[in-house]
Amino acid sequence: MAEALSGLSKDDRSLLSAIETGMKTHEWVPSFVISELSGLPVRKVEFRLGLLFEKKLVERESMHYLGYRIDFDAYDLLALSDFVKRGKLSAFGERIGVGKESVVYEAMGDVHLAVKFHRQGRTSFKHIRRLRDHLTDKPKVPWLYAAALAARHEFAVMEKLYPKVSIPRPIACSRHALAMEFVSGPALNRITLSDPENGLNMILSEVGAARKQGIIHADLSEFNIMVDDSGPKIIDWPQAVEVTHPHAEELLERDLVNVLRFFERKYRIEMPLDKALGLVAESGG
Ligand SMILES: Nc1ncnc2c1ncn2[C@@H]1O[C@H](COP(=O)(O)OP(=O)(O)OP(=O)(O)O)[C@@H](O)[C@H]1O
Ligand SMILES: [Mg+2]
Structure with a gap:
């Protein structure tokens, strides 16, 4: 992907982003639409798209017109080149x-x-x-x-x-x-903590801190907690919900059950859910 990024010209980027825009209204975006959106002449568009097709950055379908679309590879490149810009x-x-x-x-x-x-x-x-x-x-x-x-x-x-x-x-x-x-450090499931009780308390206190900000993770587990020199860092938040969500409390409990079960299995630490909920509420203030 890195090579593709550096080999992408400004025109290629405008073409891919024109297809991205065109896909809001077309399953397969016709070249005249790509030309309008990118401001490049149709002949140039078709020539450059031919090259991008060979690089597998666009898909092509001929129906009553020749249409183009992008998949994740080109979408990745558009995002990356935006970060670079x-x-x-x-x-x-x-x-x-x-x-x-x-x-x-x-x-x-x-x-x-x-x-x-x-x-x-x-x-x-x-x-x-x-x-x-x-x-x-x-x-x-x-x-x-x-x-x-x-x-x-x-x-x-x-x-x-x-x-x-x-x-x-x-x-x-x-x-x-x-x-x-x-984060320079492994996920919680890949290390053995020297002080697991303290580790568990630190995690619960982060769950409490998130709740205080109005957020429940909703996919918490030993795989989504990484550990570096500063302690636990919680990752992977796309499914997070606000505390006002109708299932917020259930999701919070499920998060805690996942973490407690892991500490019980791996470290034989038994903490009842109620106690964990109490610690979360406490650290949330
Ligand atoms: N900030 C980061 N620093 C280092 N490694 C990371 C970081 N974020 C994610 N990773 C690595 O990428 C992996 C996947 O990330 P993440 O958990 O956010 O997504 P995911 O598990 O693919 O999401 P989903 O639950 O939707 O499948 C992590 O397990 C971790 O190894
Ligand atoms: Mg994950």
Whole structure:
């Protein structure tokens, strides 16, 4: 991906972003629309798109016209080049994590970064989309919106929590991508704490601090708590809800049960849920 980023000219970027815009109204964006949106002449558009097609950055379909669309690869590049343009990112590195609904890369800006690309909507919508294509002529690119929406939500939540709650510092958001400070340390499931009781208390106090800011994580587990020199850092916030959410208390309890179960299994620390809830309420003030 890094090579593709550096090999992308200004015209290529305008073409990809014109297709991105065109996909709001077209399943396959016709070249004359791409030409209008990018301000580039049709012949140039078709020539450059041919090259981008060979690089597999655009998909092409000929129907009664030749139409184009982008997939996650090009969407990733648009987000990255936006970070570069805004001075947030200067070098792009290795993949450091893959989840059900995201992929995370290491990068450099003013600080060491983790860049999380959301992937919501890709698998879950593809077969539905194929079915629906035959039933309606409405535009259908839910993946693009689903992924961008998830990233925006995660970024907004992180901006609300940082620095009151121990989380990676949020740096920037573009489309479906979120740049944040890199955490140098493993996830909680990959280390053995020297003082697990203190570790558990620190985590509960962060859960309390988040609740005080009006936020419940709602996907908390040993996989979403990283540990560095400063202590636990909670990551992975796209599914977070506000404390006013009708299921907020249930979700909070589920978060705590996950954490308590982990500490019981791994460290034989038994803390009843009520006590944990009490500690959370206390640290929330
Ligand atoms: N700020 C960060 N610093 C270092 N590594 C990170 C950072 N953020 C994420 N990672 C790595 O990427 C992995 C995936 O990130 P995250 O948990 O946010 O998404 P996910 O688990 O894919 O989300 P989902 O629950 O939607 O599948 C983490 O387990 C971790 O290894
Ligand atoms: Mg995770």
